[in-house]
Amino acid sequence: MFDLEIDEETKIELYRTMVRIRTFENRARVLIRDGEIPARSGFYTGQEAVAAGVCAHLSPSDQIGSTHRALGHLIAKGCDLKRLMAELCGKSSGLNKGKAGPYHIFDPSVGALGANGIVGGSVPMVAGYALAHQLRDDGGVAVSFFGEGASNQGGVQETLNLAACWNLPLVFVCENSSPEVQRMLGHEIDYPQLSIERVSDRAQAYGIPGATHDGWDVLEVYNAVNDAVIRAKEGGGPTLLEFKVHQIEGNLEGRIEARDDEKIWCPIHRFKERITDEGILTTELDEKIRDEEKSKVGEAVEFALRGTVPELIEAFKGVFAGGP
């Protein structure tokens, strides 16, 4: 891996994307508390650098497959915030007419295909997105996000093998949210879930490159993914990237900042310090970015709350595309 010269504009965009994700998720937490979002959602707080660093390399004609902690991926991939929030609220103005909810959102217009309620469920599908690019020879790439828990799923390992055998333009992105304890986030288990220290070590077994990086460092993510995307687009086949991440606590007050004891893992805090030191981010610019993102998310909330609930007949529509 070589260090890219990353220009100031890109750095600011990476920072802005991370701030947008966190602002959006904190507002979603408030809407859940208030009952406007009718269910729990998996959150992505603390992992923002991975979504931002990965999706910065992708265009709308590249696809991602995601997980049940999809909001960060969907936002970084460019989903419309208003229709995304409306979907969380179950409104007919949502991206999927209120039928998807947080775990099943699809937005083909930006290549977000899609969130997935089954651990590891989206991974084989992403091979299909990559196959389409390969057959059309259009230079596109597909990215599969999954967690360290999903990395044990048969379908994920099958897809690693298949993608390697067929040399598909695919980047596997494993976000390991328990890199030290080897236990699954939110699961009370007394045994380790991985028999190895690094998920990326499995790449060797499939004959593809693999590496583990700090997922709390957005520039490290950006660099690693750059290499993998170039390799995929040039016909070099898939890569397995593992990013270590730590989920951190969100809040209902709309604070971007992590708690003091969490700051070491907080990608926004770390990157802010870095680009402030570099003189790229001034206090004024930081405030401007936060205000702008807060305002966009605020508009999304207004749009979502203003939306109507689906007509009851909608429940019966769309089982098939070609009727009946």
Added chain:
Amino acid sequence: MAERVITYSEALNEAHRLEMASNPDVVVFGENVSSGWRQVTKGLKEEFGRERVRDAPITETAFIGMGVGAAIMGLKPVVELMLVDFGLVAMDQILNQMAKSHYMSGGAVKVPMTLRAVYGAGTSSAATHSESLYSLFAHMPGIKVVIPSNPYDAKGLLIESIRGDDPVLFMEHRLLYPMEGVVPEEAYTVPFGMANLVREGYDVTVVATGLMVGKAVEAADELSPKCSVEVIDPRTIVPLDEETILRSLSKTGRLVIVDEDYERCGFSAEVAAIAAEKGFQHLDAPVVRVATPNVPIPYSPVLEKHLLPSKEKIVKAISQLVG
């Protein structure tokens, strides 16, 4: 010009060739699909190239899921399951992702994928290589389930599947592969949800699927002329042509369902429920089911034969019903 006669498997092969030639988005993958030994996909690789006709590793979850993704991208994947029983290792991709993605997405994505599956008992292949299982998939909203019983329908229904916008489970009984029939050379479609009135009759309605259609006709032949049997082949069980079944029932007043799938909660139970809910006033006698009992298919030919629906069992069921 004499009408052309080809086999069921040749008809399926021809459907692939016609659709692959006319639409570059049609791609085929599965286990051993490039092999000259596989009757349905034979010659496709040679004609259309190894990019579009691909042998996948023996990992049904990965290659069926890949079909779902490819379909979402606008390709028309025809994915082969060597046996429907092997689909059980890939149920998440079939029942969650393939079946539900269109609905869950509020119509934002479509999954125009054909999942071809060989099915059926009668070859002493035992419990994991003999099942029908179509009822299992018909139970899940979002999958069209197609069961051609003859070469003409096989070709027309497969072309309809490939051209459609929805995921289709396309069931091919292995014992039907050598069946011969008249099949036009050009491309044509057989619409879904339109039953085939295979044989007209007045005393009893027999609804049968797949290989069982032929057995029902044999039974009707044996009982003729003292008993007049109407045989209906739904051709697709999702969507199901209830109207044709109920119309026939209103004429005959008696219903026998012949189904190679397991009896419990299966297709035969579904048709019986439709008769009870919507055709009760027509029924002159209880509905009779001739289906596979709720036990795994055993290996020994005597045991297997003992369980499966047969011409003899259908004759007996009709005779008892009509009296």
